[in-house]
Amino acid sequence: MKLGRLNHIGIATPSIQDSIAYYRDVMGATEIHEPFDMPSNGVKVCFVDTPGENGTTGTQIELIEPLGADSPIHGFLAKNPxxxxHHMCYEVPDIHVARAEFEAMGKRVLGDTRIGAHGTLVFFLLPRDMNGILTEIMETPKAGAGH
Structure with a gap:
């Protein structure tokens, strides 16, 4: 498995609006996307762009807030109010090949491969198998797609 581009760092928050204010007012972020609900994943999401080279977007920050009582983020926020x-997300060119390679190495996948916040397929790897970090693997978005 070859390490792909770090697409985003997921930050769990009890309030996306408070976190937007922090990234805008304290960190100076100027590219903040509109928050949107992802009921299928139990979260509200907002992407904050960091600057990349030559005017491109660098690594994004993904703010995630619980959406509804069944949100998987509730447990994290109970431990970290x-x-x-919450997680780090790396891109891969082919999600199915990547999943097979991780599983062949004995890395445990959490749940099914599903559509993530960028509109591409994703899966998560158990932190115990990934140096203590919840790791999201996502298929590289097609040009102009997603957030």
Missing amino acids: SGGQ
């Missing part, structure tokens, strides 16, 4: 880093 102020929020914090």
Whole structure:
């Protein structure tokens, strides 16, 4: 498995609006997308762009807030009431090949491969198998797609 581009860092937050204010007012972020609901994943999402080279977008920050009582983020926020880093997400060219390679290495996948916030297929790897970090693997978005 070859390490792909770091697409985003997921930050769980009890309030997306408070986190938007933090990234805008304290960190100076100027590219903040509109928040949107992802009922299928139980979260509200907002992407904050960081600057990349030559005017491109660098690594994004994905703010995630629980959406509804069944949100998987509730457990994280119960342990970390102020929020914090939830996961790191890396791109791969082929999600199915990547999943097979991780599983062949004995890495445990959490749940099914599904559509993520960028509109591409994703899966998550168990933190115990990934140096203590919940790791999201996503198929590289097609040009002009997603957030």
